[in-house]
Amino acid sequence: MAVTVTPFERGFGADIGGVPPDLQVSDDDFRIIETAWGAHGILRFRGLGMRPEQHVAFSRRFGPLHIMTPLKFNLPGHPEIFVVSNASKEDPTRPIAQEQGAGDAGLKRAGEGFHTDGEDKRIPNAGSFLYARSVPPERGDTLFADMYAAYEALPAQIRQAMAGRRARYSRIDLHAVHYPLMDPLTEDQKRERPDVYHPLARRHPVTGRTSLYIGRWACDVEGLPRDEGRALVRYLQAFAQQPRFLFRQQWRAGDAILWDNRCTQHCATGFDDTRYVRTMHRTTLEGDEPRMAETPAGLPL
Ligand SMILES: O=C(O)CCC(=O)C(=O)O
Numbered sequence: 001m002a003v004t005v006t007p008f009e010r011g012f013g014a015d016i017g018g019v020p021p022d023l024q025v026s027d028d029d030f031r032i033i034e035t036a037w038g039a040h041g042i043l044r045f046r047g048l049g050m051r052p053e054q055h056v057a058f059s060r061r062f063g064p065l066h067i068m069t070p071l072k073f074n075l076p077g078h079p080e081i082f083v084v085s086n087a088s089k090e091d092p093t094r095p096i097a098q099e100q101g102a103g104d105a106g107l108k109r110a111g112e113g114f115h116t117d118g119e120d121k122r123i124p125n126a127g128s129f130l131y132a133r134s135v136p137p138e139r140g141d142t143l144f145a146d147m148y149a150a151y152e153a154l155p156a157q158i159r160q161a162m163a164g165r166r167a168r169y170s171r172i173d174l175h176a177v178h179y180p181l182m183d184p185l186t187e188d189q190k191r192e193r194p195d196v197y198h199p200l201a202r203r204h205p206v207t208g209r210t211s212l213y214i215g216r217w218a219c220d221v222e223g224l225p226r227d228e229g230r231a232l233v234r235y236l237q238a239f240a241q242q243p244r245f246l247f248r249q250q251w252r253a254g255d256a257i258l259w260d261n262r263c264t265q266h267c268a269t270g271f272d273d274t275r276y277v278r279t280m281h282r283t284t285l286e287g288d289e290p291r292m293a294e295t296p297a298g299l300p301l
């Protein structure tokens, strides 16, 4: 079986074919997949049948894995697998009751709002590999945004305004806004998750390309008056969410998408979680500290 790479429209994203359902591939095939990931930002695999340990093993070939906290949303016996789900622990074919809050078999309503995983931490995650185990018969799509394309399309005066600047990301300010069903942060958790600052124009450590780096945990901009910073953040968030930069994944059970958190962002969309179950397993790659893109002297930004 030869690996095939079929780019989506505009080259943002690609389907990978010709791989076994458990993703146990040779080193040569793995290199083709890794190169395609760098070129296309997101890779989709369909018709998979991976056991948790195979999901973990394939993900690890891209680099060390990150264990999500709190640990209670990870798959029992497989702490490397973070579970996004509204299923009941007792009966995984049924949704949990509304009053049960954020969930017990996984985190319910995770990622509804554009973000990159771990952007609220000093070292955000390099990538994530999300595998659809159960999907609702309608809706529950995931949107992905091409942040290289967004950066390239920004008006020159906006690139000037953001050059050399970092946004402030705050779990403390926004936890209750983005995760109203989760318990509020304790004082210890607040100490563990202080505000962090990341460059708005980010240089990818592998491809060397520049992307717009922004997400829903960004609040304002270091060195700018609060209101001005907030306005710039809101402008950039809205800019990146324009349909021309987006790919919509309509999940089938057995699909998996590997995305690069350093040059894309994503957003879960809603579905009827009182009637249907949606269960996704995610492995998460450790990353490195985002680097500011250089702005060559004398050249337009
Ligand atoms: O469930 C989804 O569609 C995506 C959730 C999310 O943001 C993630 O798993 O990182």
Ligand SMILES: [Fe+2]
Pocket (backbone or CB within 6 Å): 111, 115, 116, 117, 266
């Ligand atoms: Fe996410």
